[in-house]
Amino acid sequence: MKVMNSFFVKSVLGTLSLLFALSVSAASVQDDMSREAIAERIKPIGKHYVAGKSSAAEESSGPRSGEQVYNKYCTACHTSGVMGAPKINNAADWEDRLAQGMDTVLKHAVEGFNAMPPKGTCSDCSEEEIQAAIDYMIEDI
Incomplete structure (x- = not known):
């Protein structure tokens, strides 16, 4: 038991x-x-695009600093001088461009010129952000 x-x-x-x-x-x-x-x-891993609606590229992402824009969109060409791009803070590369005036430099950057694509491929950058990137590239000249 x-x-x-x-x-x-x-x-x-x-x-x-x-x-x-x-x-x-x-x-x-x-x-x-x-x-x-x-x-x-x-949760979705992405978003979809509906024809006729504004795309993310058309919407402003908010103000970014010149350094942020440069590091994301400009550095590939303007660090090494690819296809004649003026190198960052290189006075000799920028001399002829700056002699044309800042308005012309900005216009070429926004609209594209020679090998420079419009807005340097930053389709959502404002003119102010492009100007800030230019200012960043020439600040030590």
Whole structure:
């Protein structure tokens, strides 16, 4: 009888332990199933473009500094002087361009000129941001 009682007690304790373990793990599963967790897992990874609506490129991204614009859009050409691009803070490269006046330099940067693409491929840059990038490139001349 003692063996039977011992087996019964062990069975009950084992069952209770199993139930406790399952309830604890169920709580962590519920955390993963919260609305916020599900929304985070299934959120879109991109946006779509609807014809006739303004695109992200047409919307202003807000004012950026000349250094930010230069580092993102201008550095590829203006660091090495690719295709005749004037190098940053190189007086000899900028001399003839600056002699034409800042309005002309800005116009060429905005509209494109020779190998320079319009706005240097920064389609969402404002004229002020382009001017700030030019100012950044010539500030130490």
